[in-house]
Amino acid sequence: MEQEIKNTSTSSVQACQNCKKDFVIEPEDFDFYKRMKVPPPTFCPDCQMQRLMMWRNERSLYKRKDESGKDIISIFSPDKPFKVHSKDYWWSDEWNPLDYGKEYDFSKPFFVQFKELLEQVPLEPLFNRNAVNSDYCNHTEDMKNCYLSFACIWDENVSYSRGAMHCKDSFDISLGNKCELNYESIGCEDCYRVFFSKHSYACRDSAFLMDCRGCQNCFGCVNLRNKSYYIFNQPFTKEEYFEKIKEFNLGSFEAVQKIKAQFAELCEKQIYRYAHIINSPNSTGEILDNCKNCEWCFDMVDNVEDCKYTANGGYNLKDTYSSYGVGVGELMYQAIDTGLGTSMVSSVVVLRNGRNVSYALSSYGSSNTFGCVSLRNKQYCILNKQYTKEEYEELLPRIIKHMNDMPYVDSKGRVYKYGEFFPPELSPFAYNETIAQEYFPLGKEQALNQGYKWKYPEQRSYKITLKPENLPDNIKNVDDSILKEVIECQHNQKCNQQCTQAFRIIPDELSFYKRMNLTLPRLCPNCRHYERLNQKNPYKLWHRKCQCAGVKSENGVYTNQVKHQHNDNYCPSEFETSYAPDRPEIIYCEQCYNAEVV
Numbered sequence: 351m352e353q354e355i356k357n358t359s360t361s362s363v364q365a366c367q368n369c370k371k372d373f374v375i376e377p378e379d380f381d382f383y384k385r386m387k388v389p390p391p392t393f394c395p396d397c398q399m400q401r402l403m404m405w406r407n408e409r410s411l412y413k414r415k416d417e418s419g420k421d422i423i424s425i426f427s428p429d430k431p432f433k434v435h436s437k438d439y440w441w442s443d444e445w446n447p448l449d450y451g452k453e454y455d456f457s458k459p460f461f462v463q464f465k466e467l468l469e470q471v472p473l474e475p476l477f478n479r480n481a482v483n484s485d486y487c488n489h490t491e492d493m494k495n496c497y498l499s500f501a502c503i504w505d506e507n508v509s510y511s512r513g514a515m516h517c518k519d520s521f522d523i524s525l526g527n528k529c530e531l532n533y534e535s536i537g538c539e540d541c542y543r544v545f546f547s548k549h550s551y552a553c554r555d556s557a558f559l560m561d562c563r564g565c566q567n568c569f570g571c572v573n574l575r576n577k578s579y580y581i582f583n584q585p586f587t588k589e590e591y592f593e594k595i596k597e598f599n600l601g602s603f604e605a606v607q608k609i610k611a612q613f614a615e616l617c618e619k620q621i622y623r624y625a626h627i628i629n630s631p632n633s634t635g636e637i638l639d640n641c642k643n644c645e646w647c648f649d650m651v652d653n654v655e656d657c658k659y660t661a662n663g664g665y666n667l668k669d670t671y672s673s674y675g676v677g678v679g680e681l682m683y684q685a686i687d688t689g690l691g692t693s694m695v696s697s698v699v700v701l702r703n704g705r706n707v708s709y710a711l712s713s714y715g716s717s718n719t720f721g722c723v724s725l726r727n728k729q730y731c732i733l734n735k736q737y738t739k740e741e742y743e744e745l746l747p748r749i750i751k752h753m754n755d756m757p758y759v760d761s762k763g764r765v766y767k768y769g770e771f772f773p774p775e776l777s778p779f780a781y782n783e784t785i786a787q788e789y790f791p792l793g794k795e796q797a798l799n800q801g802y803k804w805k806y807p808e809q810r811s812y813k814i815t816l817k818p819e820n821l822p823d824n825i826k827n828v829d830d831s832i833l834k835e836v837i838e839c840q841h842n843q844k845c846n847q848q849c850t851q852a853f854r855i856i857p858d859e860l861s862f863y864k865r866m867n868l869t870l871p872r873l874c875p876n877c878r879h880y881e882r883l884n885q886k887n888p889y890k891l892w893h894r895k896c897q898c899a900g901v902k903s904e905n906g907v908y909t910n911q912v913k914h915q916h917n918d919n920y921c922p923s924e925f926e927t928s929y930a931p932d933r934p935e936i937i938y939c940e941q942c943y944n945a946e947v948v
Contacts, residue, residue: 366394367764368401379658382671386683386696388769391672395646395659396790398672398684399889403786404774404802405699406674406686408489408500408512409848409876410783412808417472424475425488425779427805432778433472440474440724447471447724451735454749461758461766464709464721465776467733471723473778474712477687477700489675489687497856498875501662501675509859510875513649513662521862522871524882525637525649533868536882537626537637545600545868546610548885549626557600558613561623561947569595570613572620573947582616601825603869621908622935623943624896624927636887636928639664648889648928661889663689684771697771709772720746762801780805782848788883791846807843807851814838814852818872825863828870833857839874847880887928894931896921896939903936914945 362375373394383390391398407425414428415421416436426432439445450471455463476488484493489501496502497509505511506518513525520532527539535541536548544550547559556568564576567588571580579591586594599605627633630641638647641654641664650657651664658671665677673685679692688695691703698710705717713719715727722734730742737745753768760766760773774781781787781802782794794804816835822828836852843849853874863870871878897904900918916922923939938946 362390364390364392364394366397367392368397369394379671382658382669382683383769385669386671386681386694388683388696389767392765392770395672396890398771399659399661399674400786400790401771401774402672402674402684402686403789404777404779404781404784405772406489406785407779407783408785409879410779410805411476411486411488416475422475423485425477425783426473426475427783427808430778431469433470434475435472437475437478440472441726445472447722447726447734448728448731448736450723451731452733453735454732454745456748456752456756459756459758459766460709460721460749460753460768461773461776463733464772467721467723468711468776468778471734473724477712479702495858497858507858509856510878512879519862521859522875522878522882524879524886527651531866533862533866534882536885543866545866546606546613557598558609560613560617560620567591569598570609570616572617575948582612599824599867601867601869603821603823603872606869618934619907620936621898621903621938621943621946622929623947624894624925624929624937624939634891634926636889636891646891665689696769699772718742720749760801764801774802777803779803782846787846787848788880789889793846810851812836812852821870821872823869825867825869828860828864830860832870833860839877840872841874841877845877845880848876850874850876888930889928890930891926891928892930894925894927894929894937896923896925896942897937898939898942903938905936908936910946912945914942 359377363372364375365372371394375390411423412427414424416434420436422436424434426434452467478487479491482494484496487493487496487499491503494506496505499508499511501512502514504516505514508514508517508520510521511523514523516528517526518530520529523532523535525537526532526535529538529541531543532541533545535544538544538547538550540552541550542554544553545557550559550562552564553559553562554566556565558570560572562571562574565574566578568577568580570582572583574580579586579588581594598609625636627638630638633641633644635647637649639651641650643656644654645658647657648661653666654664655668660670660673662674663676667677668680670676670682673682675687676682676685677689679689681694682688683696685695686699688698688701692701693705695701695704695707697708701707701710701713703715704713707713707719709721710719712724716725718729719725719731722731730737730739750768758766758773760775766773781797781804783805797804814836816837818838818840832855836854838852839849841849843851898921902909921939921942925939927937929935929937
């Protein structure tokens with residue numbers, strides 16, 4: 351291993367064995383890999399993230415039987431060769447995962463042996479801890495009265511959402527934090543009764559906001575700070591505002607579509623900050639709040655330090671590379687849904703309170719384990735077989751050497767030695783069941799040609815009773831009979847968005863729409879999620895220049911309201927941004943943006 355970790359004082363250019371493109375390993379990267387006792391990666395950061403995501407099925411839920419024949423909801427479809435226990439039984443002491451332990455076989459690659467173990471040890475049906483009346487949620491924790499919400503934590507009465515934290519009484523939100531009575535919002539924080547809005551903070555009683563802060567009673571506004579009674583960025587008196595706002599009826603589907611188009615026109619003429627980075631020195635990425643020394647990181651909040659190529663995490667996260675959905679831990683590499691008191695772990699999927707763990711799936715409170723599945727509170731285990739501390743420490747170096755001498759080679763010739771994350775061929779999920787399809791979308795033929803599995807739509811037993819075009823336009827014309835209808839999704843599976851073809855309205859949802867005067871949706875929850883996802887920037891960065899040309903923006907669309915430090919000259923600032931160069935948004939550096947907005 352030590353011979354592979356070289357060139358630590360200079361950058362090294364490597365060719366990705368997956369996409370064949372060159373990528374750079376910096377000196378500090380070598381230092382991190384040395385601390386983790388793993389060799390440098392042979393996959394580039396993008397391909398590493400894609401490979402990780404192929405092991406995370408968030409939204410595809412299935413009815414199936416558990417090992418006792420009981421009906422359960424699970425992320426593992428019935429046609430997969432996996433055993434699944436009910437949640438309560440999996441967490442009980444009535445079975446022992448060590449009963450499935452295997453002696454390590456030096457005659458075949460490690461990943462072949464791990465696949466065999468994976469198909470034998472019972473799995474938990476969903477990754478849903480401390481759920482109260484929230485059985486249809488996944489990759490969640492501490493949820494109460496929530497439905498079809500994913501990658502969420504500490505929420506109550508939240509449905510059809512993803513990435514919601516400390517939220518309450520909200521529907522269809524993405525990346526919300528400390529929000530209440532929100533609907534169709536993206537990246538909002540500390541907002542109350544805010545609808546159809548993005549990247550807005552501490553706002554109340556507003557709709558159609560973009561990058562607003564401290565605003566109250568504002569409608570269709572962009573880049574406002576501490577304003578009240580504005581409509582499409584124009585000020586009104588309090589009386590004028592409430593009279594004018596009657597013209598915008600959010601209870602009408604037709605009216606909402608017109609407002610969306612009008613708001614999009616306004617947004618096209620406004621400037622955008624190069625990145626949503628707050629109190630995050632020496633950091634690059636998008637949506638970073640209270641981070642330090644983080645590079646190529648995305649959707650990270652609350653005391654994050656020294657991380658790289660990591661997304662969707664935070665809460666006292668430190669020294670972590672190439673991971674997704676991680677927090678409350680340190681020294682993590684190639685980890686998914688991992689944290690809460692974790693350190694020194696690599697190539698793990700769903701791990702809590704673990705130390706010195708490699709190649710694990712569903713590990714809780716365990717330490718010093720290698721290649722194990724469904725372990726709880728165990729130590730010194732390899733392939734679910736128990737060893738003494740001395741036996742474990744003698745055997746592990748031999749296995750690592752064996753992984754390098756006899757690596758796993760997948761169907762496309764990709765080589766997996768020690769330190770590489772699990773091959774996609776071993777994933778319990780098809781490509782289009784996972785979040786890889788969200789961030790690295792592929793068609794069926796593309797996925798199959800790259801050696802990935804594909805899931806064909808399940809046969810549905812329901813009968814669609816209502817077409818979307820036949821839904822009442824206005825929520826005031828909807829009664830409780832809608833709860834009995836099976837509504838066809840407007841996309842009708844003619845999209846690449848994990849469309850479920852049909853959906854129902856649940857009682858709490860209908861009550862919310864009526865109370866907030868919001869029109870019924872026409873898309874299934876999955877397609878609504880993808881519509882919001884398409885409004886987010888990708889997990890990629892481009893090096894660009896500020897588009898402030900002095901008096902106006904570079905394209906002449908936006909006229910500056912104040913004189914900038916560079917006067918009438920082009921701004922010299924350059925930066926890393928998640929806005930691709932071919933996108934239409936007008937991108938300003940932090941200084942030029944603040945001059946116009948703050």
